[in-house]
Amino acid sequence: MCDYACWFCKETIEEHDAKAVYIRVTNLWFVENLQPSQEFQAHSECAKRNLSAGYKFDPDDLMNPQ
Numbered sequence: 001m002c003d004y005a006c007w008f009c010k011e012t013i014e015e016h017d018a019k020a021v022y023i024r025v026t027n028l029w030f031v032e033n034l035q036p037s038q039e040f041q042a043h044s045e046c047a048k049r050n051l052s053a054g055y056k057f058d059p060d061d062l063m064n065p066q
């Protein structure tokens with residue numbers, strides 16, 4: 001069993017949060033495929049609330065990749 005802590009609120013992300021997100025952060029200017037990165041997880045609601053300041057982010061958009 002994996003325990004994921006939310007990047008924003010630090011609480012554990014439960015499996016029932018089906019829209020929870022995975023966030024990979026890399027340097028903007030590196031173009032190589034194997035560049036260093038850091039990964040974070042977040043509740044769907046925390047991601048929606050914290051990532052929508054400049055761009056309307058909706059975890060729903062990640063549920064049907066078509």
Ligand SMILES: [Zn+2]
Nearest residue numbers: 006009043046
């Ligand atoms: Zn959270």
